[in-house]
Amino acid sequence: MKYTESDTKELKRELTDAVKEVMISFLNTKGGTLYVGVNDDGTLNNAFLNIDRDDIDLKLGNWIQDTIYPVPFKCVDYSFNADGVLVIRVKEGTKKPYYLKSKGPKPSGVFKRVGSSTRNASEDEILMMIMQSHNYIYEDEIAEEQELTFKQFERILSNNEISLNARLYKTLGLKNTGGQFTNLGYIMSDQSPVAVKLAEYDPHMNFLFKKTYTGSLIKILYDVEEQAEKANVTTAIIDGSSFTRKETKSYPGASLREVILNAFCHADYFIRSDIKIEFFADHAKIVNPGGVFNATIEDVMNGVQTYRNPKLVHIFDKLGLIENFGTGIPRTIDAYQGSALNPTFESSDKYFFVTLPNLNYKQPDQINDQINDQINDQINDLALLILRVVKRKPGLNVPQILEEIRPEMADVNPDRIRNELRRNLTKYIEHRGSNKTGGYYIMK
DSSP, X not given: OOOOOBTTEEEESSOOHHHHHHHHHHHHTTOEEEEETBOTTSOBOHHHHTSOHHHHHHHHHHHHHHTEESOOGGGEEEEEOTTSOEEEEEOOOSSOXXXXXXXXXXXXXXXXXXXXXXXEOOHHHHHHHHHHHTTOOGGGSBOSOOOOOOHHHHHHHHHTTOOOOHHHHHXXXXXXXXXXXXXXXXXXXXXXXXXXXXXXXXXXXXXXXXXXXXXXHHHHHHHHHHHHHHHSOEEEEEOTTTOOEEEEESSOTTHHHHHHHHHXXXXXXXXXXXXXXXXXXXXXXXXXXXXXXXXXXXXHHTTOOOOSSHHHHHHHHHTTOOSSTTOHHHHHHHHTTTSSOOOEEEEOSSEEEEEEEOTTTTOOSSSEEETTSOOSSOOOHHHHHHHHHHHHSTTBOHHHHHHHHTTTOTTOOHHHHHHHHHHTOTTTEEEESOTTTOEEEEOO
């Protein structure tokens, strides 16, 4: 058998205390297998293989019983394979965090697997393990702050002809049955602890825009979406062969809105970290605390619905912010169909990352203008019509061009056509022949 290490496989020469740490890391992560009696290069450590197996069995049994807590009885089994190697198979535990009993549930005693290495868990990671094991739901927990106001939320509800009355407080989950404000109420209140950071950079990484949004989560969402749309520049490229205008948003379709909404809906608000939205020259990056919830990233990309914050999603749906449940990421992927660029999605234990390529970054060297910013080339709709007519029927004079254009633009007159020819189309159209018998042609 060939022995190699991976995120779920670990090689150990001997049965040392380091084996306990790896076992705990597997219990706290996704499980794995240890091969004890194997050198780092994958060869067998014959010195270990010659140790009495009864001694090994006793030592390992005592470890499982006396040194790891909670006791992982049904999560660990072990045997010797044909090479004489001790194989310890560890399942992911259901009572996290598992830790060294002598150290307690703190960073020095709790371990987790990161790639092919074992490291100490941080205090935040330990807290998350406790929350997940005990099925704590952020939305339903009693808020640490009970003196809350809802002016911003009430204003938005009023715009949607909804009144925030005593009944609705409980129906939406802002208060529990005992009349106490929940964490959902906390993040929807004016005193919300949530912050969202948005920044836009120029190609040299200088700030074009930078702001931290605070207040009611729903007000933050509206403000962030408004600013993000300003950063979603639309450009128009004029095809030199057909003289038609093709408009392109930097982030096509509903992609930008969907990933921002997704970040708000699926953030893990237990983690005290900000949602971040950054616009770079060639891409936008959206990061929210909390990895994929109760699914794999492949499941989510295929439209599988999982809700970390179902009551928050319900509020957003009630306000008409959600078009179709579970379609945000698939719609984002579809928005980039036909493009050479594709969005990317990554997930870790603590964060979810989305990168949207900017379709307007480094456009080809064509006649173009930037509609939302500065117009670089004054090619208006009348000029485009003239270009198409002259390309289709070269040699026409102004009255003849006018006759071709009038079915599409009734208010045009000869003076407007002459003005376009003289001021805006000299780079593309030339007059050939005499004033009486000549006409206009596309320049070669």
